[in-house]
Amino acid sequence: MVREGSPCWTQKCRGLLLGLLVILILGAVVVLSAVVLARRREPPAPLPQWKGRGSTAHLREILLGRCFSYAGLLHPELRKDCLKIWEAFEKAFISKNPCNITEEDYQPLMALAAHPIPCNKTLLWSKTNELAHQYTKVRGDLLTLEDTLLGYMADGLMWCGSPSSAEMNYQSCPHWRECANNPNSIYWKMASRIFAEAACGVVHVMLNGSISQPFGNSSIFGSVEVHHLNPKRVHLMKVWVIHNLSAQSSDSCSKSSIKELKSILEGRNIAFSCKGDHRAVQLIQCVGNPEEPACRAC
Ligand code: N1C
Numbered sequence: 001m002v003r004e005g006s007p008c009w010t011q012k013c014r015g016l017l018l019g020l021l022v023i024l025i026l027g028a029v030v031v032l033s034a035v036v037l038a039r040r041r042e043p044p045a046p047l048p049q050w051k052g053r054g055s056t057a058h059l060r061e062i063l064l065g066r067c068f069s070y071a072g073l074l075h076p077e078l079r080k081d082c083l084k085i086w087e088a089f090e091k092a093f094i095s096k097n098p099c100n101i102t103e104e105d106y107q108p109l110m111a112l113a114a115h116p117i118p119c120n121k122t123l124l125w126s127k128t129n130e131l132a133h134q135y136t137k138v139r140g141d142l143l144t145l146e147d148t149l150l151g152y153m154a155d156g157l158m159w160c161g162s163p164s165s166a167e168m169n170y171q172s173c174p175h176w177r178e179c180a181n182n183p184n185s186i187y188w189k190m191a192s193r194i195f196a197e198a199a200c201g202v203v204h205v206m207l208n209g210s211i212s213q214p215f216g217n218s219s220i221f222g223s224v225e226v227h228h229l230n231p232k233r234v235h236l237m238k239v240w241v242i243h244n245l246s247a248q249s250s251d252s253c254s255k256s257s258i259k260e261l262k263s264i265l266e267g268r269n270i271a272f273s274c275k276g277d278h279r280a281v282q283l284i285q286c287v288g289n290p291e292e293p294a295c296r297a298c
Helices: 011-041 059-074 082-093 103-113 129-139 149-154 183-198 220-228 256-267 279-288
Strands: 123-126 201-208 234-242 271-275
Touching (some): 059 082, 082 103, 082 183, 103 149, 103 183, 123 129, 123 220, 149 183
Parallel strands (some): 123 201
16 A cells, blocks of 8 residues: 555656556456457357248348338328337347247237228138239229238248347248248238138138149148138138139039038038139239130130
8 A cells, every 4th residue: 555655655656556557458458359359250150051041131121111101101090110010020030949939929019010900801812822912902802911011011021030149040041841830930820810810791712723722721721710710700701713714614612622611611600602713803814814715705
């Protein structure tokens, strides 16, 4: 200890102490910089290699843009907070094992994005993605999941994270064959369940009659939506079985997979009706293929 009046309380002594302090501070700065630099040079932990395509580039910007466009321009009455919605979306899968995502992960997002859907307007589909959406755009009388906020925001996008990183994995994401509980599959299953639960009155479904099983019981339509229609609110399902224009028109409504759908619905107390070829849908198909023989009659 240095006391005033002691021999060390001289200018020389104070100079020495100051010098020591400066050396100590400089030393600390050098050590800290070395640690920071060394950390920077460390390569990031390698991301796992999955078989599916990686997260969509600029996912945040696309999702936020779509949310603002849907909730701000198309449906301002919904008064949705898109920044909160993005945060909830990101929280569901960031820094998590992309094979271990659960419905609980998405619960906050689903609650934030929920909004009412009018009765008699629901159009479900399976293996007719493009045509079903062309139909709703042209006619405007029915709504698909992509006409709700959850479907609109995520349509066509891919996303996943990794437990070793706070970033998205832009290189690869699990293919559904690698693991069923991936962020994409859980999202669509959950959004589809909520969409089906909300349906009321008459529900329509557009199925693909040009494949061997127009009704697939492992599709989202067959495994989720059909089982979550509420029979107290939905009294009829109208099935449209659509064919490629070039395919021979066959009696698709009597195909065994459609009969399976009929029996599931009737077992759940929901009436069933089926139409082989719906004229309005066929006309939409003809716009893209006017030379097809099936289109000449008009
Ligand atoms: O498995 P699917 O069809 O029978 O699912 C379709 C069914 C529709 O009625 C929708 O309400 O489930 C809903 N849905 C979507 O809206 C949707 N948009 C995009 C389910 N899946 C959706 N996708 C993607 O297509 C998603 O990646 C999912 O795995 C596929 C399912 O398409 P499908 O087999 O033709």
